[in-house]
Amino acid sequence: MATNDTTKKPAAAAAEKSTAPTTETAPARSPRKPAAAPEAVVGPAVRAGVDPVRVTLVHHHTIDGTDYPPGAQLLVSPDYAHRLRGQGYATRV
Incomplete structure (x- = not known):
């Protein structure tokens, strides 16, 4: 059986070290962009020779920093449409 050779510090000594108040601020949130034009393809790029697919969102979603x-x-690309539908963000047709 292993033993621990370290000694515990008294509670008073530990309290003296942490008397200075610490304030931490949360990191700033990146600015949100307005929604893109309805005819612009959003998300991952569409592969060559493949037509984009129109999806309707059923939940609030942020894509590339746009709400x-x-x-x-x-x-969106057909692959991305499939992922959005599978995750419940877009309606199933």
Whole structure:
């Protein structure tokens, strides 16, 4: 059986070290952009020779720092549309 050779510091000594108040501020949130034009493709790029797909969001979602409310219709790549539907962010057709 292993033993611990370190000794505990008395509570008074530990309290003396931590008497200075510490204040930490939360990191600043990145600014949000307004929603893109409805005809712009958002999210990952569409592969060559593939047409983008229109999806309707059912939940609030942020893509590339842009907020999209529920009901927003977006043009996205078919792969991204599949991921959004699988995660419950877009309606199933």
